Amino acid sequence: MLTYEERSKLFTIAEPINGDLTGKAVLSVEQFSRSDLDRFFEEADWMKRIKEQNGSTDILRGKILVNLFYEASTRTDSSFSIAMKRLGGEVHNIVGVQFSSVSKGETLSDTVRVLSGYADLIVLRHHQKGAAAEAALAIHKERTKQGLPNIPLINAGDGVGEHPSQALLDTYTINQKCGGLDDLTVGLVGDLKHGRTVHSLAKLLSLYRNVKLIFVSPESLNMPEELVEELKAKGVQMSVAKDINEVANEADVWYITRVQKERFESEEAYQAVSGSYRVTLDTVASMKPTAIIMHPLPRVGEIDEAVDELPQAVYFEQASNGMYVRMALLSGVLGKW
Structure with a gap:
């Protein structure tokens, strides 16, 4: 999608956070340091207090967010929209691009160049890996040409690439429930092959001390080798298992994702492995009593609904944290920290 030269220019767009989100595109969790996360968690805590005490604030009054979603979404779309409204801003949603000029053949670059002239911030979800970087570069070029300040873009998921805001809410939840992220x-x-949520989460966890990751997946859906090598270079301990029940008592956090049926060549191949990735009451009974169970949602049978009532199940609380985290993200990129 991008030339080598264009990718090189992205280093000036997807720049390190360094304690200040103002005006920056948020494309990858690799922009965040451990100290950035500490500050970010404090801001998310503050946003949670605002919501609980007052319901909303007006710090982003007069600001407009465009949610540009080329893929269907429930939690990411609604939490960004509601977060912006709780901050006093306004939202224009473009969800279902069949109703936009994309259906006429308009390119992503042209779309975001136009929208950057209307809004103060764009949140983009796209089915292609690298789309967020392409869009951020197009905005940067157009704003520079016009002699205008850049409009920040937040990557809300790009194909099998990354999902930064999801990983931020995931680490925020783990930090809350486990009292920290070291030694977990x-x-x-x-x-794990196509799951952008686990890719981003693994990268953020690599910032912490003595973290061990257990990968449980069908062989055909293993974690990408390049990411494994990257984690290894950062000193992350890793192991692999084929069945969650074999290692249920080893983890402090269980992050469950959907085994995507559409990735298998046949129904028989899917059925042969699907049961190994289903969390039941018996599975939980084998886990540490203090372990937590997370899921980015939606789930499609991989966690038995009976598990929902157990204290270990925190996935709905995790989803609620998404709004506070995205409130912190929106206020940060718009310079209100």
């Missing part, structure tokens, strides 16, 4: 063993379960 985290099990990542399901489609």
Whole structure:
């Protein structure tokens, strides 16, 4: 999608956060340091207090967010929209691009160049890996040409690439429930090959001391080798298992994702492995009593609904944290920290 020269220019767009989100495109979790996360968690805590005490604030009054979603979404779309409204801003949603000029053949670059002239911020979800970087570069070029300040873009998921805001809310939840992120063993379960949520989460966890990751997936859906090598270079301890029940008592955090049926060549191949990635009451009984169970949602049978009532199940609380985290993200890129 991008030439080598264009990718090189992205280093000036996807720049390190360094304690200040103002005006920056948020494309990858690799922009965040451990100290950035500490500050970010404080801001998310503050946003949670605002919501609980007052319901909303007006710090982003007069600001307009465009949610540009080329893929269907429930939690990411709605939490960004509601977060912006709770901050006093306004939202224009473009969800279902069949109703936009994309259906006429308009390119992503042209779309975001136009929208950057209307809004103060764009949140983009796209089915192609690298689309967020392409869009951020197009905005940067156009704003520079016009002699205008850049409009920040937030990557809300780009194909099998990354999902930064999801990883931020995931680490925020783990930090809350486990009292920190050092010295934890985290099990990542399901489609690790295509799962952008686990890719981003693994990268953020690598910032912490003595973290161990357990990968549980069908062999055909293993964690990408290049990411494994990257984690290894950062000193992350890793192990692999085929069945969650074999290692259920080893993790402090279990992060469950959907084993994507559409990735298998046949129904028989899917059925042969699907049961190994289903969390039941018996599975939980084998886990540490203090372990937590997370899921980015939606789930499609990989966690038995009976598990929902257990204290270990925190996935709905995790989803609620998404709004506070995205409130912090929106206020940060718009210079209100």
